[in-house]
Amino acid sequence: MKLLVINPNTSAGMTAQIAAAARAAAAPGTDIVAVQPDFGAPSIEGHFDDAFAAAGVAQQARLHGADADGVVVACFGDPGLDAAREATAAPVIGIAEAAFHAASFLATGFSVVTTMTRTCTIADHLLHKYGFERRCRGVHGTDIPVLDLESMGEALVGRIEAAARTALERDRSGAIVLGCAGMADLALRLQQRLGVPVIDGVAAAVKFAESLAALSLRTSRRGDYAPPLPKPYAGWAAGLSFTAAD
Ligand code: 5HY
Numbered sequence: 001m002k003l004l005v006i007n008p009n010t011s012a013g014m015t016a017q018i019a020a021a022a023r024a025a026a027a028p029g030t031d032i033v034a035v036q037p038d039f040g041a042p043s044i045e046g047h048f049d050d051a052f053a054a055a056g057v058a059q060q061a062r063l064h065g066a067d068a069d070g071v072v073v074a075c076f077g078d079p080g081l082d083a084a085r086e087a088t089a090a091p092v093i094g095i096a097e098a099a100f101h102a103a104s105f106l107a108t109g110f111s112v113v114t115t116m117t118r119t120c121t122i123a124d125h126l127l128h129k130y131g132f133e134r135r136c137r138g139v140h141g142t143d144i145p146v147l148d149l150e151s152m153g154e155a156l157v158g159r160i161e162a163a164a165r166t167a168l169e170r171d172r173s174g175a176i177v178l179g180c181a182g183m184a185d186l187a188l189r190l191q192q193r194l195g196v197p198v199i200d201g202v203a204a205a206v207k208f209a210e211s212l213a214a215l216s217l218r219t220s221r222r223g224d225y226a227p228p229l230p231k232p233y234a235g236w237a238a239g240l241s242f243t244a245a246d
Contacts, residue, residue, distance in 0.1 A: 001069045001213055002030075002033060002068050005071075005072045006036070006073055007075065009056075017181075017184065024185075037057070037059050040052035046118055054080035055237075058087060059237075061084035062087045068090045070090050070213045071088060071092040078097055081094040087227075093208045094126075095205045096130075098208050099178070106175050111137055112167075117141025136177075137171035138173065140166070157186060160178075160183065174197075
């Protein structure tokens, strides 16, 4: 089985980190192919970054999605998720949506601990989009820049742990969702320290994608996830157009 893992930012270091976390979670025989767009922001920390990340996901899904058995969008804003689901019939799983589902199997209420406080709004929007607003009891920023997670020392881990402890107390929640792909390799360590389920969306998304592919389930081609209508795209996107043959 081949899983395409898209890091929507342009940080090669983060793509490597995400690929390692995905491979650690993947079943034997699952081939993880990690990619990133050749344009956009080195980290996604707001709506403007997110707009280019969404186009980057659409680009990578168009270029590499056709022969994948599953696709993972490895950024907590799930940018371009719906566009990618039009571009390929392979199941496309966003790490935020995957983490929300996993957390909801494990606790009646969960809290999200993420990077920049300004991105909490993006997480709120996703909670409402997916219908998890009643299960998520709080979204908490740590104001740790995304790229600082690439060189994660004990001090940063301590700040994320402290934010998670405060969230569990304040929200009276029973599980923690890590709000950034760059926190993927923290989950088990924090779970041991906090004594509650700590969900990393990268691992959860890999397992959901594997499960759907193993069940021969693919994205519906009926309605809004039908392939994009054929039309000639202009400029740098010209090569991404869909034709009637697609
Ligand atoms: C992420 N940004 O997972 C998000 C985290 C965030 O570049 N990868 C990013 O803050 O939304």
